[in-house]
Amino acid sequence: SQTIHQWPATLVQPVGSPLSLECTVEGTSNPNLYWYRQAAGRGLQLLFYSVGIGQISSEVPQNLSASRPQDRQFILSSKKLLLSDSGFYLCAWSVGVEYEKLFFGSGTQLSVL
Amino acid sequence: SQQGEEDPQALSIQEGENATMNCSYKTSINNLQWYRQNSGRGLVHLILIRSNEREKHSGRLRVTLDTSKKSSSLLITASRAADTASYFCATDDTGGFKTIFGAGTRLFVKA
Numbered sequence: 001s002q003t004i005h006q007w008p009a010t011l012v013q014p015v016g017s018p019l020s021l022e023c024t025v026e027g028t029s030n031p032n033l034y035w036y037r038q039a040a041g042r043g044l045q046l047l048f049y050s051v052g053i054g055q056i057s058s059e060v061p062q063n064l065s066a067s068r069p070q071d072r073q074f075i076l077s078s079k080k081l082l083l084s085d086s087g088f089y090l091c092a093w094s095v096g097v098e099y100e101k102l103f104f105g106s107g108t109q110l111s112v113l
Numbered sequence: 114s115q116q117g118e119e120d121p122q123a124l125s126i127q128e129g130e131n132a133t134m135n136c137s138y139k140t141s142i143n144n145l146q147w148y149r150q151n152s153g154r155g156l157v158h159l160i161l162i163r164s165n166e167r168e169k170h171s172g173r174l175r176v177t178l179d180t181s182k183k184s185s186s187l188l189i190t191a192s193r194a195a196d197t198a199s200y201f202c203a204t205d206d207t208g209g210f211k212t213i214f215g216a217g218t219r220l221f222v223k224a
Binding site: 006034042088094098100102103104 | 143144146148153154156157158203205210213214217
């Protein structure tokens with residue numbers, strides 16, 4: 001069966017520090033991969049999505065970037081974090097004929113201080 | 114970009130009662146989905162309804178879709194304390210891979 005791993009679960013970083021969040025999917029091939037951010041008590045904001053290795057679509061201009069170095073690996077990065085980058089980051093995947101149906105990781109709570 | 118807007122923002126009911134949440138969206142869609150999120154966790158897919166469907170059931174869940182009104186509703190029957198969570202509707206970007214979420218309805222079921 002398919003599983004998604006997202007880490008770390010919690011992260012506290014100072015302003016101006018770099019960021020790297022990693023997400024991997026097991027048990028499937030060529031998944032569509034997504035990064036969302038959720039502010040406290042709010043809905044999800046789509047940040048990036050990828051339909052294949054090296055293919056990244058950015059939805060929101062900001063100081064974040066994403067990369068997909070391997071088929072089932074999706075990385076969210078920043079060179080210098082801002083206070084406004086705080087939030088709950090969720091990775092998700094979908095695949096095949098039911099590509100609209102998303103499966104989410106457990107999320108990373110990022111606090112930038 | 115289109116986005117579902119849920120109503121109400123928060124709902125508090127007694128165990129055993131039915132809970133109804135509504136979602137409105139702005140432009141044409143291929144499908145609409147409902148997800149559930151327990152506090153501090155990832156979202157879990159509940160049900161997907163396509164634009165040519167009007168109603169769909171899954172256990173205690175009933176989803177309706179009215180494309181003429183650009184709205185959907187999620188009904189949870191015989192609610193339980195364990196149904197306490199946030200519920201989100203999500204719409205697709207027609208022909209694309211983007212799924213756009215609304216702000217959610219926070220449901221609290223009192224035992």
